[in-house]
Structures are given as C-alpha cells and as structure tokens.
Amino acid sequence: MSTGNQGPISVTNSSINHSAVECTESLRGVQDALYVLSGKWKLPIIITLTGQPRRFKELQRQIAGITAKVLSKELKELEMNEFVVRNVYATTPVTIEYELTEYSQSLNTVIEALRNWGIQHRERIIGQHKTV
Amino acid sequence: MSTGNQGPISVTNSSINHSAVECTESLRGVQDALYVLSGKWKLPIIITLTGQPRRFKELQRQIAGITAKVLSKELKELEMNEFVVRNVYATTPVTIEYELTEYSQSLNTVIEALRNWGIQHRERIIGQHKTV
DNA sequence: GTTAGCAGTATCCCAAAGGATACCAGTATC
DNA sequence: GATACTGGTATCCTTTGGGATACTGCTAAC
Structure with missing residues (x-):
C-alpha cells in the first residue's frame, strides 16, 4: 500500500x-x-500547518532543527497519505504552499486519544520515580 | 522518562x-x-499475551519471526511501561511467565481508535489506486 | 553584476533497530 | 553420557532514519 x-x-x-x-x-x-504518524517530524509538521498553509522555507523556519531533505521527504509522505496538498501558484517565481486537507481532520480523534493517554502515562511513570 | x-x-x-x-x-x-507502541513487535507481543500469560519460548514460538534478542528487549520495555509483569515461579527449573497488567487495559481505547482509523485509511488509499 | 531568497536535490555520514548465529548454565529425558 | 529444552545473553551484520553540507536553476533586490 x-x-x-x-x-x-x-x-x-x-x-x-x-x-x-x-x-x-x-x-x-x-x-x-x-x-x-511515525517519524520524528510528522506531528510537528501537521501542527505547524494547522490553521494556515505554509511555504516550504516557512515550514523549515518554524520547525526548529528540521533539514530540507527530511522536510521534503516527510511532506511527500504526508501528501501520499492525503493529509497535505501541495499547491503551486504561478507567480514569478512560483509560490508553493502546503496545506492540510479536510481528510487530515479525521486524525483528530486518534490524536486526541493518543494525547490523553500519553499525558496520563507520563504522569504515572514519572510519579512512580519520585516515590522511589 | x-x-x-x-x-x-x-x-x-x-x-x-x-x-x-x-x-x-x-x-x-x-x-x-x-x-x-513503536517497534515492530510490541503489538504482536501484547496480542499474544492477551487472555493468557506466556512463557518466553512460548511467545517466541507463537510470534513467527521474532528472535530471542528482540523479544527479550521488547519485553523489558513493556515491563518498564508497566504493560507486562514477569512472574518467576520456583519450580525446578524455574518457570517464567509474562503476563499483561491491568494497566495495559488502559491502552484499549487508544488501540481501538488507531485500529478503526487504520482500517478506514487502508480502504481509502487502496480504493483510490483501483480507480487509477 | 553580486548578493539573497526560493524550493528543493544530492551526497556523505552516523546511530539506532533489528536479524542471524552462536553460546551459556541448569535440568530432564532417552 | 548424549540430546533437548529452558530463559535468555553476546557478537556480528545489514538496513533504515535522520543530520550536515553542498549545490542547483531561477528571480528579485541592491
């Protein structure tokens, strides 16, 4: 697939x-x-695209530490999975904007579930370390 | 952490x-x-432990393709995260059983969310390929 | 005409994940 | 006394993910 x-x-x-x-x-x-959702940068990219579309260099500036190579690769994967569309505008020079799709919204419930569980888990594990 | x-x-x-x-x-x-949940074998291990505790070699036999080294490492991580307990029985020779904890049940909702989304996603993406 | 920005690609490198194989001490079986 | 099973560990190797750096063609600004 x-x-x-x-x-x-x-x-x-x-x-x-x-x-x-x-x-x-x-x-x-x-x-x-x-x-x-795997990989170090998928979530940061999705978060950064939430609310407003972004250009490639913009993304790279917003997400501290990501290299162009990795950003490019991750964006392609996000495109393949239909979370992101790549819009090309015929300005001179061309402007390229990455934007979240409507379908990407379908991730929200699963991300919420992961988030809640993850926050709870961190507290549980760290809490135990304190008592030891 | x-x-x-x-x-x-x-x-x-x-x-x-x-x-x-x-x-x-x-x-x-x-x-x-x-x-x-990351790693190739965490889910298969959890699934195999669901319902009944298992011994080390039993697990290795049930989960086709896993090596002892990787199984051992994954079990340790599952233990650290309190999904699994390692029970030692003083038989001769000692019997060791791995068992899911009650806490591991807390994963159920997030796994359900992942499962439903994942099945839907696979259909969506494969469906598109067929129309092309 | 040099510099800077855009949207990347290409190349090299390193660390982590995981597979293959061998091995261990202890016991039970034939 | 050899073989096999238990619960692993040790060593070596390959693959993968990702970082660093350099570079490209194009355009706009100085």
Whole structure:
C-alpha cells in the first residue's frame, strides 16, 4: 500500500478477536495508523500547518532543527497519505504552499486519544520515580 | 522518562492550542504514546499475551519471526511501561511467565481508535489506486 | 553584476533497530 | 553420557532514519 507499510506479521490469537482473520485485520489497522504518524517530524509538521498553509522555507523556519531533505521527504509522505496538498501558484517565481486537507481532520480523534493517554502515562511513570 | 523518549521538539503554534505550553504538552503526549507502541513487535507481543500469560519460548514460538534478542528487549520495555509483569515461579527449573497488567487495559481505547482509523485509511488509499 | 531568497536535490555520514548465529548454565529425558 | 529444552545473553551484520553540507536553476533586490 502506498503508506509503505510492510507485509503482515502473523500472530494467531483466537481468544480475543473471534477469528484469526479479524485479528490480523485489527493488527494491520493499528500498524498502518502508527505508520502514518511515525517519524520524528510528522506531528510537528501537521501542527505547524494547522490553521494556515505554509511555504516550504516557512515550514523549515518554524520547525526548529528540521533539514530540507527530511522536510521534503516527510511532506511527500504526508501528501501520499492525503493529509497535505501541495499547491503551486504561478507567480514569478512560483509560490508553493502546503496545506492540510479536510481528510487530515479525521486524525483528530486518534490524536486526541493518543494525547490523553500519553499525558496520563507520563504522569504515572514519572510519579512512580519520585516515590522511589 | 523511562519510556526513553527524547527531549522536546519545539513547534510554536498558538493558533490551535491556546498557549505554547499546552501545545508542547500535547505534542509530547502524542509522541510518548506513539513511542510506547513503536517497534515492530510490541503489538504482536501484547496480542499474544492477551487472555493468557506466556512463557518466553512460548511467545517466541507463537510470534513467527521474532528472535530471542528482540523479544527479550521488547519485553523489558513493556515491563518498564508497566504493560507486562514477569512472574518467576520456583519450580525446578524455574518457570517464567509474562503476563499483561491491568494497566495495559488502559491502552484499549487508544488501540481501538488507531485500529478503526487504520482500517478506514487502508480502504481509502487502496480504493483510490483501483480507480487509477 | 553580486548578493539573497526560493524550493528543493544530492551526497556523505552516523546511530539506532533489528536479524542471524552462536553460546551459556541448569535440568530432564532417552 | 548424549540430546533437548529452558530463559535468555553476546557478537556480528545489514538496513533504515535522520543530520550536515553542498549545490542547483531561477528571480528579485541592491
């Protein structure tokens, strides 16, 4: 698939999911979702694009530490997954703007879930270290 | 933190989150959550442990393709994050069982969210390829 | 005409993730 | 007494992700 996710990992567990097929589909679904958000810079790029479109160099300036090579690669992946569109305007010289798609909004619920769980988890783990 | 997640990436976007602090905390939360599920084998291990505890070699046999080294490392990370406990039984020779914790259940909602989104996404992307 | 900005690409390099293989001490079986 | 199983560890190797740096063709400003 165009997300670049690899072939299936086989784990057979018929006790929670009712069939091996369902189990495999679930696993693949979770792994696909994790895959599209993987990498150090996907989230920072999405956050930076939230609200307003940005040009390439603008993005690079906003996101401290990212190199042009990596930004370029990540933007292509985000485009492939239809989170971002690349708009070319025929100004001289051409202006290129990256913009979040409507579809990218569909990530919101999963990002919210990750966020809430992550914040809670950090507190839990750090809290325990303090008591030791 | 014990998840091994790295230092913060700075992205300042005051337009969606109301303060830079909130934005950073959200980003870190999401990245922490992604981090604890990262790696090729975490999910397969969790799935295999769902329902029944398993011994080390049992796990290795169930999860096709994982090596002892990687299984051992992943189990340690899962233990650190309190998803798994390692039980040692004083049989001769000792029996060691890995078991999901109650806390690991807290992942269920986020895994569900990832799963649903992931399955939907795969259909969307593959569907488009067919029409081309 | 030199400098600076744009939107990247190309090349080289390094560290981390993960695979392959060998090995260990202890016990139980044939 | 050789073989096999347990719960791993150690070593070596390849692949991947990502950083650093240089460069490109084009245009606008000084």
